[in-house]
Amino acid sequence: MSRAPCVRFGNAKRAADLKLYLEDPDNFETLSVVFNRSSRFGRLQGIKCAIAGKNLYIRFTCSTGDAMGMNMVSKGVQNVLDFLQTDFPDMDVIGISGNYCSDKKPAAVNWIEGRGKSVVCEATIKGDVVRKVLKTSVESLVELNMLKNLTGSAMAGALGGFNAHASNIVAAIYIATGQDPAQNVESSHCITMMEAINDGKDLHVSVTMPSIEVGTVGGGTQLASQSACLNLLGVKGASKETPGANSRMLAAIVASAVLAGELSLMSAIAAGQLVKSHMKYNRSTKDVSKASS
Amino acid sequence: MSRAPCVRFGNAKRAADLKLYLEDPDNFETLSVVFNRSSRFGRLQGIKCAIAGKNLYIRFTCSTGDAMGMNMVSKGVQNVLDFLQTDFPDMDVIGISGNYCSDKKPAAVNWIEGRGKSVVCEATIKGDVVRKVLKTSVESLVELNMLKNLTGSAMAGALGGFNAHASNIVAAIYIATGQDPAQNVESSHCITMMEAINDGKDLHVSVTMPSIEVGTVGGGTQLASQSACLNLLGVKGASKETPGANSRMLAAIVASAVLAGELSLMSAIAAGQLVKSHMKYNRSTKDVSKASS
Amino acid sequence: MSRAPCVRFGNAKRAADLKLYLEDPDNFETLSVVFNRSSRFGRLQGIKCAIAGKNLYIRFTCSTGDAMGMNMVSKGVQNVLDFLQTDFPDMDVIGISGNYCSDKKPAAVNWIEGRGKSVVCEATIKGDVVRKVLKTSVESLVELNMLKNLTGSAMAGALGGFNAHASNIVAAIYIATGQDPAQNVESSHCITMMEAINDGKDLHVSVTMPSIEVGTVGGGTQLASQSACLNLLGVKGASKETPGANSRMLAAIVASAVLAGELSLMSAIAAGQLVKSHMKYNRSTKDVSKASS
């Protein structure tokens, strides 16, 4: 997880001084000790700086055990800022978050650097299954993926949006398992790839998602329904053997559900079924008085 | 609301032929009649094309009454595609959605062209209020906005993410009122501006949100709790006097809540209170067994 | 060609008033007369507004005959701003260029809306030629294009950069023909598509370039060498029969040269020849004392 405060100096030279100090491997241990003081699980992993004139944006990344970890990282960052004030008394802390983090906004820094968990999920789908179950062909899916998810998104000026509907699945799981649904903005960054393999007979499909922000402790994970859902998935609470294992597994579950969702929607579109399916399963044409949501 | 199918021809010349046909004002009436056939409320508003070689992406936009309108526009698009097949028999429909729409993905086309409702919300905050209630100063807020929401987001390579946390508010309202929370990806596109006015004494704050996708009929708006929330806000169901008035009002409510959220968080950051507030109100330190969410 | 001044009002309401006025089709004729006053060739084509709070960005587009036309459009915009001051006396002109134009910067608005000339150029290359001349295969080129120009650029967070090296060709022609080489930033926006046709035997290749900014009169086109180059290409000066025909032809020449360049470099990469070719033709290993460039 990452957090990036913005600090300002009297001139760019001083901002660069701090940048060099922070990026010097010799100082990393000291900074880690300071950062890690506030939490049992938060462990500083890296520091990446961006300068804009005399303003410095410092992106701290840390491991967070099984928590999503925004508060953990914010506290660690506050520790480091307090510590730096001694050696850099002319440092003016503009804000603990300077939007270079970048939380709940579509931003290239997350797409390039990752945030939360970075997951790749893949599957091979036999040509037979594509035809009989998905009612389309390997060739059609590969072509649709190239023209919709790659080219169409390129034409639309997409940022990390090279997929059909990752956001649907991410939003649903986030609500069900007590994640922060406002984070699906970047958590649903995804590139879906479909390639013909085995001489064109079978389909290789994958989703690559660099910034899935999830936790299995803290926040909404403690609510009754949400906790039950996590339990159902076998990832409730903190992993005792390997801290972080539960939240990593949850991220893998998110990605695999997205992969299934991509296969399903892409097949429906390739088969020309999208409109018909929406009409058939549309909530508004049903009696929803008993639906739980 | 918009939907953009992808169609393909044997060559770019033919794709350009269709583009010219679709963008010719003389054909708009005919296309409207065909498009509007499927719905009482969906009314074709515009057609914008993008070519990538021999592939054409056709972004249809239509008014949708008080519904969010994705299904409505999809059906209208299907009508037009069926109609075009007569005059363009060599047109190969690759998919009813070609990602140039662009639904549930961060994409410049929504930021530039808008999608759903485009709303600007503004307020003037007296300097007194900024000091006494928000515990900060006009000058600090203006500076923080410039360095965080504008410069920080620019450094992060943001797309439509020039705000502090619009997504938090959008996600919350969308869940509460039965909207599609997966659409908060682009619905939370927002640029927050803060400028000193009246000789620096007072604060002018605004949020500009070009793609708020909401409806007050259909979908999740019919669920019991969600329906109650819409009722509470006075925007439940279809407006009988002015179709679309309820959904437009809901979009305005979203934007004004975002404005309030921006003021609040920005003030907390400017006052250096962010970490402390999160610790104080953190759900995990409370007894949440009775919380409803 | 486009130019977008930034104007500011006391509140967003007033900025919206001007937006509605400018986008009202009934006012277009009046605005055109005012705009067109300053030039024989500049003809207002459209007005597109973007609001950010109480600030309005007004993107004027106009045809410019055979000139690239930046000065022409700037003068027309100045006319309109002067004219508007009467009805909108509270309008504060912040700058004649508000970066929503957008000139010499990579910006989605040019990729989505176009600037200068928008050109698609296509070719069918026989499989035989691909093998014998380009020393590669249709399949390899299609795959390389998908993985490099589409997927690789998507991973890199590209904006309008879905090509191999359009900028090389654009820069070279711009210098040779007296264009503004600083404009190759957006003039080289390009998506290159390669698709197998005729049952996979042949290659369909295209380049789509939405914002080629060129002119055949004015600026550097009058210099001796540059003028000679334009003459050689048959597009020197203003077309007498059809104003704009020469500059449109020059844009088509740029795109077709880019297509040739894409085919050449992509083939070299597919054949694994890139490094070897650069070593062989590298200027630094040759006697360049007599080279003219």
Add this chain to the structure above:
Amino acid sequence: MSRAPCVRFGNAKRAADLKLYLEDPDNFETLSVVFNRSSRFGRLQGIKCAIAGKNLYIRFTCSTGDAMGMNMVSKGVQNVLDFLQTDFPDMDVIGISGNYCSDKKPAAVNWIEGRGKSVVCEATIKGDVVRKVLKTSVESLVELNMLKNLTGSAMAGALGGFNAHASNIVAAIYIATGQDPAQNVESSHCITMMEAINDGKDLHVSVTMPSIEVGTVGGGTQLASQSACLNLLGVKGASKETPGANSRMLAAIVASAVLAGELSLMSAIAAGQLVKSHMKYNRSTKDVSKASS
């Protein structure tokens, strides 16, 4: 300088294996030895990987002495790919450049990671000078910068284009000193900041340019005029004392010229002089027959 080949495996698992191998600090020395073999100056600095399903994009960065270094880095990359083939025989090299480099395309990876030299240049301009020489005020410049270079570019969906006209200066110097003018696409990435200091009396201005790609040896630097220009600037050829010092100095010269250009144009716009200046100095109204360009 950076170069990023694209390689493909049979599945994502294997692509991840190579990613882990390449990012393991224990392997860096071996890889460096292999990479550095081809050149006296090229020294591997870092490796950054991006996965898209079973395809891996490997961005190698290396120092290049006083050369711009594209060929140097390409050769080093080729060495590493040949070397890896032994341990990863199932690795399929799709292309030596996979567009994740990213050369001559606007791409977030350069804006976030840098390419070539990353430079910040700053200056303090006394209020007196702003008034008397630049004919405007500190307040106007600060405001114009906020509304044009930050907000206007944000509205336009800019990527690294938060400046007024960096590209003009970069293009001019690149042509004059024998650089590759096609690289001004990313070399002109720039964020211009203007802030009032000393209680609003004076102006602090800076330009931050993360990807200036220049060299003082090789390529066009050997041509007569270009070589003379480099000599004039005192940065001709390779620095004997400190390899790379000349090219770093040239990058600093580029940035400082951009800073001067920003000050000049921004002042002209703030003073409402842009159109008038262009009319006055327009080449087309002069006798240019003797102009050298």
